[in-house]
Amino acid sequence: MTVDAYLQETGSGAYADFxxxxxxxGHGSPVDLVLLLESPHGDELHAKHPLAGRAGRDALAFLAGNVDAGISLGEEVARRHKRGDxxxxxxxxxxxxxxxxxxxxATPLDDKQWTAVEGLRRxxxxxxxxxxAARRxxxxxxxxxLDRRVALLGISPTTTVAAAGKFAQMFWRSLSSAPTCALLEVPHPARRQWTRAAGDAAGRLGLLRERFGVASTALSK
Incomplete structure (x- = not known):
């Protein structure tokens, strides 16, 4: 098996468990807010949805204010999706x-392959x-x-895309045909970076919080 096959896993291949x-x-419904992140970690592998761990809890606390500390942003969005929102x-x-x-x-990659993948990430x-060339x-x-999945999203000029962290920002900039939208480049929510942000980053995070609030009002109707 190759690194390419691992990175391009769609859910039916040898690496489906990961x-x-x-x-x-999944069907192009209009979307108000898209949060673009890097990759899943251990909590996400267990929950089978993004932003399930500490970073997800911090993200929801930042965006929504006083919430149950046990609820992550990923869990909240997954609940909304189950309601058809x-x-x-x-x-x-x-x-x-x-x-x-x-x-x-059991790891899907050997030591040399992990070194290459983690080198790309950093x-x-x-x-x-x-x-x-090797990383490219x-x-x-x-x-x-990512190009394929973004094309399936219902992104319009009124959609806000928040690219969280340098890795996500690099890939959004590199899309072959990035859709027209409002783009916010913000820190990754890990290590409470959202609450510690200052300057322009804090301003963009404030806009993200406002946009989440608007989307949440729409979802609750």
Whole structure:
């Protein structure tokens, strides 16, 4: 098995157990807010949806204010989707983990392969096209799949896409045909970065919170 096959897992291949599906309608329903992140970690593998762990709880607390500390943003959005409300979506660039420590069962990759994948994750490049050849090969696998999934979202010029973290921002910039929308580049919610943000980042996070509030009002009707 290859790294390419792992990164392009769709849920029916050899690595299906490691796939965490995006939280989207799956049928192009209009979406008000899309949160784009990097990849699932251990809590997400267990829950089988994005933003299920501490970062997800911190994200919901930031966006919604006084909430049950046991509820993550991923869980809240998943509940809304079950009610037929799809105007908030959560998407990962990679639907499989990009960190070896996220996986506690038998690893799908060997040491050399993990070194390559984690090197891509930490690259800090602005666009996929500027990566060195070895990393670019894996990045293009992810980019191709992300292109496909973004095209299925009901993104319009009134949609806000919040690309959280440098990795997600790199991939959004690199899409072959990024849809027209309002783009917010914000920190990743891990390690309480949202509550510690200052300056322009804090301003963009304030806009994200406002947009989440508007989408939440629409969803509750």
């Amino acid at each position: 796939l965490v599906p995006d939280l989207t309608s 799809f105007r908030v979506a959560i998407v990962n660039v990679s639907q499989v983990p990009l960190q070896r420590q996220a996986i506690t069962t 690259s800090g490049a602005r666009e996929v096209q500027t990566l060195r 090969q894996y990045a293009e696998c992810l980019l191709s799949d």
